[in-house]
Amino acid sequence: MGEKMHVDEMEINEALVRRLLAAQFPHWAGLSLRRIEPAGTENAVFRLGDEFAVRLSRREGPSTPDSREFIWLPKLAPLVPLEIPVPIAQGHPNSEYPWFWEIHTWVEGETVPIEEMDAIQAARDLAAFVATLQQLDPSGGPTGRGIPLAQLDEEFRYWLARFDGDPSVSAVWESALAAPTWQGPPVWHHGDLDARNWLVRNKRITGVIDWATMGIGDPACDVMVAWKLHSPAARDAFREYLPTDDATWARARGWVVSQAVGVLAYYTPENNPVLYQEARSWLDLVLSE
Numbered sequence: 378m379g380e381k382m383h384v385d386e387m388e389i390n391e392a393l394v395r396r397l398l399a400a401q402f403p404h405w406a407g408l409s410l411r412r413i414e415p416a417g418t419e420n421a422v423f424r425l426g427d428e429f430a431v432r433l434s435r436r437e438g439p440s441t442p443d444s445r446e447f448i449w450l451p452k453l454a455p456l457v458p459l460e461i462p463v464p465i466a467q468g469h470p471n472s473e474y475p476w477f478w479e480i481h482t483w484v485e486g487e488t489v490p491i492e493e494m495d496a497i498q499a500a501r502d503l504a505a506f507v508a509t510l511q512q513l514d515p516s517g518g519p520t521g522r523g524i525p526l527a528q529l530d531e532e533f534r535y536w537l538a539r540f541d542g543d544p545s546v547s548a549v550w551e552s553a554l555a556a557p558t559w560q561g562p563p564v565w566h567h568g569d570l571d572a573r574n575w576l577v578r579n580k581r582i583t584g585v586i587d588w589a590t591m592g593i594g595d596p597a598c599d600v601m602v603a604w605k606l607h608s609p610a611a612r613d614a615f616r617e618y619l620p621t622d623d624a625t626w627a628r629a630r631g632w633v634v635s636q637a638v639g640v641l642a643y644y645t646p647e648n649n650p651v652l653y654q655e656a657r658s659w660l661d662l663v664l665s666e
Contacts, residue, residue: 386435389421393473394431401468402480405429419589430462430481438476442467445519446588447479453565456513459506460484460576460584484584486576494580496611500603502582503570504618507599510565521592522568523599525558526631533635539642543664546634553631557624563593570602572655597628604633604659612662630666633659 391410399406408426423431447464454463462481470476491499533550540546567574568590576584590598603615616626640649640656 387474389433389435389474391423394423394433397468397471397474397478398425398431400471402466405480420587424483425480428483429465430483431478432481433474433478434476438478440470440476442469442477444477444479445591446481449518449591450481450588453510453513457506457509457585459502459582460486461588462586484576484586486578486584488573488575489577489580491572491605491607494577494582496606496608497614498580499575499582500606500611500614501618503575503602503606504615506582506585507566507570507596507602508619510567510599511596513565515563515565515593518563518565518593519591520563521566521594521598522590523559523563523566523592523594523596525595526554526556526597526628526635527558529635530554533638536635536639536642540638542638542641542660545664546638546660549634549663550631553627553634556627556631559595559597559625559628564596565591565593566596566599567591568598570599571605571652573651595625595628597625598632600625600629601632601636603629604662605655607658607662609662609665630663633663637663 391412394410395406398410405425408429409424410431411424413422413424413430419434419436420432421435425431444464444467447467450461451463454461462484464479464481466480468474468478468480537547537550567585567588569587570585574585574587575582576586600615600619600621603612606612606615621629637656637660640652641660644653646653
């Protein structure tokens with residue numbers, strides 16, 4: 378592992394996970410175990426045997442067993458056009474690990490830099506995925522990442538004060554804040570459709586992982602993936618495949634700017650090089666418009 382991403386994160390290694398498995402799921406304790414790199418920003422993930430993944434929060438993990446992923450992913454999995462992980466078991470806090478943790482089905486595929494993919498095809502596949510989510514029945518769904526941008530304003534200004542970059546980002550943020558709020562019913566969204574959460578086989582996106590921010594709300598937080606395709610042509614193709622009203626498009630730009638500023642102010646090229654460079658690319662695309 379490189380430099381820590383968070384000063385308050387817990388060290389999670391293979392030996393700890395083996396002890397947790399032996400104590401709580403002894404029937405799986407003999408399976409092979411391999412840490413997955415690069416690590417996510419919040420979870421340590423280990424491949425368990427051929428069929429499972431163990432996910433443990435590295436900081437501020439769940440203190441109650443009713444995680445949205447555990448409840449909702451089994452319901453959504455049969456309804457969406459890409460493969461998603463399904464939780465099959467939940468571990469409990471003990472003296473060694475203070476939070477609930479989960480075992481999910483393993484989803485095959487690689488995380489691949491967008492530069493090595495057909496970005497237009499990726500735009501088409503992601504637009505179809507987001508469109509399907511938006512059409513699912515939102516009844517009973519939890520509030521997801523898609524909250525009104527006004528609720529992010531204080532946090533954005535906190536990171537903007539620590540951001541050493543193009544000052545014109547604040548103008549993009551202001552125009553996004555001024556856009557009309559989402560007027561439709563809340564819709565399902567993934568909320569974190571970064572390239573590190575797409576799984577690719579044969580150069581096509583076949584799976585989507587890390588649903589911690591899933592829920593119902595404003596679809597703009599998924600539409601922002603248009604800028605995470607790293608090219609004007611792919612961004613425009615996404616909108617063509619998923620027709621989006623101007624207000625939602627403006628709010629999605631606000632989401633991209635807020636995330637990019639937060640990443641570039643919080644992480645460094647040393648402790649999270651992949652995400653740091655990604656955020657630079659998203660921001661460059663927005664500011665070039």
